[in-house]
Amino acid sequence: MKILVCLKQVPHQDARLDVNADGSWIKEDGIKFEINSYDTFALEEALRIKDADSGSEVVVASIGPDRVTQALRTALGMGADRAVHVKDAAVEGSDSLGIARVLAAVAKEVGPDLVLMGLMSDDSNASAVPPMLAELLGIPHATAVVKVDREGSGYRVERELEGGALEVVDLPLPCLLAVQTGLNQVRYASLKGIMAAKKKPIDVKTAEDLGLAGAVGAAAAKVRIQKIYQPPKGDGAEMISGSPDEVVAKLVGKIKELGLL
Amino acid sequence: MGSILLVAEIQKGAIREASRELVTFAQKLGGDVHSLVIGSGVESLAADFAKKGGGKVYVCDDPALAGYNVDGWAKAIRAAADASGADVILISNTPSGWDVAPRVAAGLEAAFVSDAFDAKEGPVFTRRVFNGKLDAEVVPAGGKVVATVQPGAVAAFEGSTEGSTEKLSVDLSTLRAKFVETKVAEAKGVDLTKAEIIVSGGRGVGAPEKFPEVVKPLADALGGAMGASRPVVDAGWLPHEYQVGSSGQVVTPKLYIACGISGAIQHLVGMKGSNFIIAINKDADAPIFEVAQLGVVGDLFEIVPKLTEAVKAAKG
Numbered sequence: 001m002k003i004l005v006c007l008k009q010v011p012h013q014d015a016r017l018d019v020n021a022d023g024s025w026i027k028e029d030g031i032k033f034e035i036n037s038y039d040t041f042a043l044e045e046a047l048r049i050k051d052a053d054s055g056s057e058v059v060v061a062s063i064g065p066d067r068v069t070q071a072l073r074t075a076l077g078m079g080a081d082r083a084v085h086v087k088d089a090a091v092e093g094s095d096s097l098g099i100a101r102v103l104a105a106v107a108k109e110v111g112p113d114l115v116l117m118g119l120m121s122d123d124s125n126a127s128a129v130p131p132m133l134a135e136l137l138g139i140p141h142a143t144a145v146v147k148v149d150r151e152g153s154g155y156r157v158e159r160e161l162e163g164g165a166l167e168v169v170d171l172p173l174p175c176l177l178a179v180q181t182g183l184n185q186v187r188y189a190s191l192k193g194i195m196a197a198k199k200k201p202i203d204v205k206t207a208e209d210l211g212l213a214g215a216v217g218a219a220a221a222k223v224r225i226q227k228i229y230q231p232p233k234g235d236g237a238e239m240i241s242g243s244p245d246e247v248v249a250k251l252v253g254k255i256k257e258l259g260l261l
Numbered sequence: 262m263g264s265i266l267l268v269a270e271i272q273k274g275a276i277r278e279a280s281r282e283l284v285t286f287a288q289k290l291g292g293d294v295h296s297l298v299i300g301s302g303v304e305s306l307a308a309d310f311a312k313k314g315g316g317k318v319y320v321c322d323d324p325a326l327a328g329y330n331v332d333g334w335a336k337a338i339r340a341a342a343d344a345s346g347a348d349v350i351l352i353s354n355t356p357s358g359w360d361v362a363p364r365v366a367a368g369l370e371a372a373f374v375s376d377a378f379d380a381k382e383g384p385v386f387t388r389r390v391f392n393g394k395l396d397a398e399v400v401p402a403g404g405k406v407v408a409t410v411q412p413g414a415v416a417a418f419e420g421s422t423e424g425s426t427e428k429l430s431v432d433l434s435t436l437r438a439k440f441v442e443t444k445v446a447e448a449k450g451v452d453l454t455k456a457e458i459i460v461s462g463g464r465g466v467g468a469p470e471k472f473p474e475v476v477k478p479l480a481d482a483l484g485g486a487m488g489a490s491r492p493v494v495d496a497g498w499l500p501h502e503y504q505v506g507s508s509g510q511v512v513t514p515k516l517y518i519a520c521g522i523s524g525a526i527q528h529l530v531g532m533k534g535s536n537f538i539i540a541i542n543k544d545a546d547a548p549i550f551e552v553a554q555l556g557v558v559g560d561l562f563e564i565v566p567k568l569t570e571a572v573k574a575a576k577g
């Protein structure tokens with residue numbers, strides 16, 4: 001089984017988010033980055049398939065600037081076999097379809113039986129790239145996957161619906177699964193794994209290498225962010241301040257007023 | 262704006278509320294409305310939707326579409342897009358909607374806008390990014406647009422209109438994904454929907470042992486129940502039955518206290534109907550403060566234990 005895992009590196013969930021000067025995105029300098037939370041579950045699932053079938057190969061791919069090397073090293077440390085890093089200023093400013101095009105070109109070179117991705121990226125919250133990539137590759141897909149089982153020559157997966165309901169779907173291979181968080185318990189990279197990762201290859205590619213010069217990037221994007229901003233403050237909450245004791249006294253007063261104490 | 266295609270969804274044998282919200286959303290953009298109803302034995306629902314703002318409603322009725330099938334839906338939407346000549350396709354951001362919409366957008370080489378909660382002519386769409394911490398205005402560069410719309414963002418259209426239906430024939434002989442079944446949610450050991458007071462902890466609680474040490478004691482002191490946000494459950498700190506939100510339980514207690522929860526939309530839909538909400542978060546810009554009535558910017562580990570003691574003292 002050859003598995004391609006697409007990872008995005010995103011601002012750390014606790015990073016301070018300041019809008020940049022032209023209001024097009026956040027200021028990225030000086031903040032920490034991490035692997036998109038959803039994608040860690042995708043990687044873990046791939047590694048579990050490999051643990052059960054040692055003939056498998058797990059290839060991780062990520063599009064982004066230099067800092068992405070760190071995310072790929074982490075993935076290799078966790079047990080992925082090799083990495084593809086698409087690093088090219090010409091890809092920056094791509095919309096989801098542009099990203100899907102780049103990943104499709106990578107996937108065509110890798111030739112996976114299974115593509116594992118995250119349901120959504122924690123920064124752009126688009127939930128767009130996986131179904132787009134499946135369409136470009138001409139393979140079936142499922143999103144919000146919370147359970148993956150081998151069934152016949154394909155996979156039987158459970159998709160999460162609203163309120164805890166599930167949808168069971170059978171997919172033939174090759175197929176693409178975009179996973180929901182909580183699908184498994186994600187491992188940490190062991191010291192041994194991190195040492196071994198140093199010898200694993202990271203193949204760096206440009207849009208041109210992938211035959212996509214001019215087809216991706218800001219100029220080819222079908223949609224762009226015009227402005228990003230702090231959500232306007234509505235009526236909002238009455239904010240209470242003071243020392244912890246003062247705050248607590250006010251909270252108790254309110255709970256009493258509600259007749260709940 | 263030219264023509265708009267709405268993709269309606271059926272839930273529990275009726276057109277779901279989110280689909281009627283698409284009618285309202287389309288009015289913001291302005292344009293001639295067409296709709297699509299997909300399923301098996303859904304002609305009368307389609308006829309009904311035609312009279313409730315759906316405009317000209319295409320019906321893709323086939324036993325193969327009795328359960329959601331991404332390949333079948335993508336084909337039906339493509340066929341309706343061709344038949345209607347729609348410039349904009351609106352789909353609710355539901356488990357079916359988010360699954361199929363980007364696939365259709367890629368097939369049409371259309372601009373894709375995800376989970377918009379507002380729009381104006383242009384079109385310009387507004388959506389949340391960074392899990393609700395920032396908003397973004399996005400503009401398509403031209404050409405066709407596929408957009409998913411956040412359920413609950415606008416009110417459902419309640420008027421009655423003239424409309425018509427038309428059958429759409431779609432070749433469904435080569436569906437690769439196969440719908441097997443839907444499993445309903447299992448009965449919960451912890452039924453948060455009955456609790457009068459809920460104290461919930463989020464990722465900000467930081468560690469599994471802090472739930473019994475910090476969050477649960479306050480819930481107990483108040484005679485209420487403990488809840489949690491999704492990352493807490495994903496990490497295995499608490500079982501799923503404690504999860505509040507779109508994929509957990511939807512609760513409406515008299516008092517909801519959110520500790521270390523940022524307020525992502527999927528959490529908010531599960532608790533914003535609470536009678537009174539108190540939020541404790543160290544980030545003054547956390548979106549949870551927008552739905553709370555009372556907010557405290559501070560460290561939950563300083564506030565919550567003191568609050569627990571004060572509640573116990575008040576109860577005597």
Ligand SMILES: Cc1cc2nc3c(=O)[nH]c(=O)nc-3n(C[C@H](O)[C@H](O)[C@H](O)COP(=O)(O)OP(=O)(O)OC[C@H]3O[C@@H](n4cnc5c(N)ncnc54)[C@H](O)[C@@H]3O)c2cc1C
Pocket residue numbers: 013119120144392462463464465466489490491492493504505506507508509510520521522523524525526527528531541542543544547559560561562
């Ligand atoms: C399809 C789908 C379904 C989903 N369903 C659900 C659902 O049912 N329920 C749900 O909750 N989420 C759901 N989510 C996830 C959701 O998008 C968010 O990721 C999640 O709600 C974030 O949880 P959180 O607020 O606990 O964590 P975060 O967003 O990481 O927030 C943690 C907060 O804690 C604060 N904090 C940290 N330390 C402290 C401290 N010491 N004192 C005070 N505050 C502190 C931080 O300032 C931050 O605001 C779903 C997502 C998707 C895509």
Ligand SMILES: Nc1ncnc2c1ncn2[C@@H]1O[C@H](COP(=O)(O)O)[C@@H](O)[C@H]1O
Pocket residue numbers: 006007008009036038039061062063064096099116117118119120121122124125126127128129130
């Ligand atoms: N730059 C990227 N590099 C690799 N994978 C990506 C990238 N952007 C998105 N993805 C994948 O697509 C998923 C959904 O992202 P999105 O559509 O941006 O919400 C992510 O969880 C990743 O698996």
